[in-house]
Amino acid sequence: MKQILEAALQQAAAQLLGDSSVLPVQLSRPKLKEHGDYASNIAMVLSRRLRRKPQEIAADILRLVRWPEAVERAEIAGPGFINIHLKQASEAGVIGRILAEGDAYGWQERHTPMRICLEFVSANPTGPMHVGHGRGAVVGDVLAAVLQAVGHEVVREYYINDAGAQIGVLANSVWLRMRELAGEEVVFPDNAYPGEYIVDIARALLQETPMETWRGMDEEERRQAIGAAAVEANMAAIRADLEAMGIRFDVFFSERKLHQSGKVTELIEKLKADGLIYEGVLPPPKGKQVADYKPVRQWLFRATEFGDDVDRPLMKQDGTPTYFAADIAYHFDKHQRGFDRMIDVWGADHGGYVTRVQAAMKALIGKDRQPDVLLVQMVNLTRDGKPVRMSKRAGTFVTLREVVDEVGRDAVRFNFMTRRSESQLDFDLTTAKQQSDENPVYYVQYAYARASAILRKAAEQGFSEEGEADFSHLRTHEEKRLISALIEYPEVLAKAAERLEPYRVATYAMRLAADFHSYYHKHRVMTDNPSLTRARLLLIRAMRQVLHNALTVLGVSAPERM
RNA sequence: GCGCGGUUAGCUCAGUUGGAUAGAGCGCAAGCCUCCGAAGCUUGAGGUCACAGGUUCGAAUCCUGUACCGCGCACCA
Numbered sequence: 001m002k003q004i005l006e007a008a009l010q011q012a013a014a015q016l017l018g019d020s021s022v023l024p025v026q027l028s029r030p031k032l033k034e035h036g037d038y039a040s041n042i043a044m045v046l047s048r049r050l051r052r053k054p055q056e057i058a059a060d061i062l063r064l065v066r067w068p069e070a071v072e073r074a075e076i077a078g079p080g081f082i083n084i085h086l087k088q089a090s091e092a093g094v095i096g097r098i099l100a101e102g103d104a105y106g107w108q109e110r111h112t113p114m115r116i117c118l119e120f121v122s123a124n125p126t127g128p129m130h131v132g133h134g135r136g137a138v139v140g141d142v143l144a145a146v147l148q149a150v151g152h153e154v155v156r157e158y159y160i161n162d163a164g165a166q167i168g169v170l171a172n173s174v175w176l177r178m179r180e181l182a183g184e185e186v187v188f189p190d191n192a193y194p195g196e197y198i199v200d201i202a203r204a205l206l207q208e209t210p211m212e213t214w215r216g217m218d219e220e221e222r223r224q225a226i227g228a229a230a231v232e233a234n235m236a237a238i239r240a241d242l243e244a245m246g247i248r249f250d251v252f253f254s255e256r257k258l259h260q261s262g263k264v265t266e267l268i269e270k271l272k273a274d275g276l277i278y279e280g281v282l283p284p285p286k287g288k289q290v291a292d293y294k295p296v297r298q299w300l301f302r303a304t305e306f307g308d309d310v311d312r313p314l315m316k317q318d319g320t321p322t323y324f325a326a327d328i329a330y331h332f333d334k335h336q337r338g339f340d341r342m343i344d345v346w347g348a349d350h351g352g353y354v355t356r357v358q359a360a361m362k363a364l365i366g367k368d369r370q371p372d373v374l375l376v377q378m379v380n381l382t383r384d385g386k387p388v389r390m391s392k393r394a395g396t397f398v399t400l401r402e403v404v405d406e407v408g409r410d411a412v413r414f415n416f417m418t419r420r421s422e423s424q425l426d427f428d429l430t431t432a433k434q435q436s437d438e439n440p441v442y443y444v445q446y447a448y449a450r451a452s453a454i455l456r457k458a459a460e461q462g463f464s465e466e467g468e469a470d471f472s473h474l475r476t477h478e479e480k481r482l483i484s485a486l487i488e489y490p491e492v493l494a495k496a497a498e499r500l501e502p503y504r505v506a507t508y509a510m511r512l513a514a515d516f517h518s519y520y521h522k523h524r525v526m527t528d529n530p531s532l533t534r535a536r537l538l539l540i541r542a543m544r545q546v547l548h549n550a551l552t553v554l555g556v557s558a559p560e561r562m
Numbered sequence: 563g564c565g566c567g568g569u570u571a572g573c574u575c576a577g578u579u580g581g582a583u584a585g586a587g588c589g590c591a592a593g594c595c596u597c598c599g600a601a602g603c604u605u606g607a608g609g610u611c612a613c614a615g616g617u618u619c620g621a622a623u624c625c626u627g628u629a630c631c632g633c634g635c636a637c638c639a
Contacts, residue, residue: 028578031585041581047619054619078582079619124639166639255639282636286563296637309565310636317637327639351566352634377567378632419575422567424632426574431588435601438574438588446601454598461598488578495578507576507586514586521594521603562601 002027002038002491004068005084009040012065016057017046027084029488033480036074036083037091043080054080091480092471092535094487098542106490106549110151117334118144120345121242121249122159125234126170127195129241131379132347134400135425138416138555139376140345141247142502145553150497155339158249159330162231163256164323169193170234171227175214177202178226182211195397201233241401245409246555255326258333264321267329268299268314276363277301277314301328306359327353328360335365342371343500351375374500377424379416384430407432410556414441417506417554440510444547445559447513451544452560454525458537463526465537473535478519482543485512489546493553509550516543 010025027038043058050057058076067074070090077083098105120140123133144154173193176186181202188194205214205226214222235252242248258264271277280300284293300311301324314325334342346353358370381388381398388398404412411432418440419425431438458465474483489508496504525536551558 026579028581030582031578032582035582039582044581044619081582126639161639164639169638285635293636298637300636313637315637322637323639348567348633350634350639353639354566375567375633380632423575424568428574436588437601439601440587442601443587446599450599450602452599457598491578499579504578510576510586517602518604520598521600524598526598561599 001070001086001090001487005038005040005071008065008067009042009061009082012061013042013046015064016060017050029484030083033477033484035077035081037086037484038084040082040084041080043076043082047080058082088475088480089472091483091487092474094483095471095538095542096469098486098545099538102545103549103552105545106493107149108151108490108494114152114340115338116147116152116154116341116343117157117337117339118147118154118343118345119157119159119334120144121238121247122161122346123238124161124166125231125238126166127193127234128197129238129400131381131398131400131403131427132376134245134403134412135379135416136345136347136376137242137245137247138413139374139421139502141245142413142417142505142554143343143345143374143500145555146493146496146502146505149493149553152497155251156249157251157253157334160231160235160252160254160256161323162235162254163259163326167227167231168223170230171223173198174202174205174226174230175222178206178211178214181206197234197237198230201230204233205229237401241399241404244401244404245413253330255330258326258330259321263333264326264329267332268321268325271301271314271328271363274363278311280311282310282313301356301360302363303356303359306362308355308359312356324353324356324360327357328364331357331361331371332364335361335369342369343374344371345374345376348375348377372500374421376421379425379427382426382428385428388429403427403429410445411439411441413554414444414506414556415439417503418510420501420503440506441556442562444509444513444551445557445562447516448544448547448551448558449560449562450520451516451540451547454520454540455537455544458526458533461526463530463533463537465534465541467534469535469538470531471535471538473529473532474539476523478515478522479536479539482512482515482519482539485515486542486546489550505550505553509547509554512543512547512550516540516547 006025006027009027013025025040025042027040030036030039043054043061046057047054055076058080061082062074062076065074070086072085072087074082074084101107118140120143121129121133121137123129129137140156144156147154169191170193173188176188176192177199180186181199217225268277277299279297281295281297282300284295296317298313298317299315301314303312304310312324313322316322331342344357354373354375358373361370381403406429415427415432416425435442437443474480489512492504492508496502523536525533525540527533527536548558
């Protein structure tokens, strides 16, 4: 409907201008119902170009425009808005469509769906996930669902950083614990991972293979073996945690295998051949002091030519590739796998990384093919309003799993979705657990359960939803609002997909629930007028269906009773 | 010092890419269950949209600067 109206206005405006050049006609949904079902500001936008008053232009447009059947009337209001009122029956027709389409309402089909690689979580396999990872996981998962809903093909991908120095540190940490378990007195260096899970891994390894065998190994061989086993154990835990949140991936992509395949060195060669790297010395970083800075010659990518601040090293002093080099190779690999678009969901602490990866992709595959990066801000975890200290060293680290186990998957997922990714998120364990007003997930689920209860009750009492439905009965203020919200759902999905803002689905669900609760309190569904009752029951059923669809996208359950 | 994000009611946040009287929840005040689920609803009080300029018919929204908070800043990931 929105597109049809926009096209009609566009045509009229073009006629007025005597010029068919594309101009953006955007319809909005007015906050006030008196302002119609849709409103256009086109007259005000054209005011400057035509050097005439917006009201006059609006009047001309109204003379020229050819409205579709569904429009009841259009009027000029305020400073020059064109407010469009639709015929009630055509608005309410959405109820029939929702009930016919069912779970598919809101989904769109595309002639040429995009193949999108959506990378998210990618938590390092050196320990359990924390709540920050959890937020990124939910954002990524819901975004994937949103993109699929509007007709794209999405591959959910997890990049495992199972290479590099950190794995050496991990292996060493486990080895120290193994020696400790064997009765040795050991000192743990500052950079060793302190968690209890390291001890568990150490214990498991000792059960599999006796200490003498480990001691007998060559040092490098032992580090490899322990590192690989520890990565595997951590990844198993991470997968289980993701599972507990209802998150699945299509691809787990190993950095180690990327190196083994030779793709990283190949890529460096390619950059070299393209003249995109050079051997040089970086100046010391400005501002923050780096104690051990030493000028050193290394291979540098010409990032500054593609919008970055400084050129970026691809090789470490010891001759091995940097993480950055592997990451370029990884993104290049995505490109080669034929994706039309790449989206990365990263934690805010990786923010400094965005420009350089985009610069590299700009250099390699062109300006328009850069990955879109969503930076998800930090989560401030509190309990009873007091901050929970997240110190790894002190061992007061709260894992994602503990939070999910404590407050439940639905509450965690929904709460992570109630704010834009750019906003830091306060998450209070106590209120998230409470079934209180402060907890939006129950508000929405309660609306679903309540609607379910009404439909159950109606069936028990013999009210029928069968037969001819006359939606012209639905003319109260609350009914119009509710219907308007139902119509809006596909538009919300489209906008969420376009702007990569999955939280919109959650705020929409809250709005729909609120409209329903208000309606429920103001009007009785079951009346002594069978025709009216039928129309209202179908409205409730449609509302319930849309709420169900939105909750499905959010990965939150829709309970019929609670 | 530089980059990114943030700053809207006492608190936590929305605000449809520049529109109509800036909205929710919590908290506060006052109401609503002999009536389909009160985990809900209604009403009220509460605002210098951080600050200062600018752009225009119109700015919480765009541009410049300032302040404060968070994250990051070679050879870790």
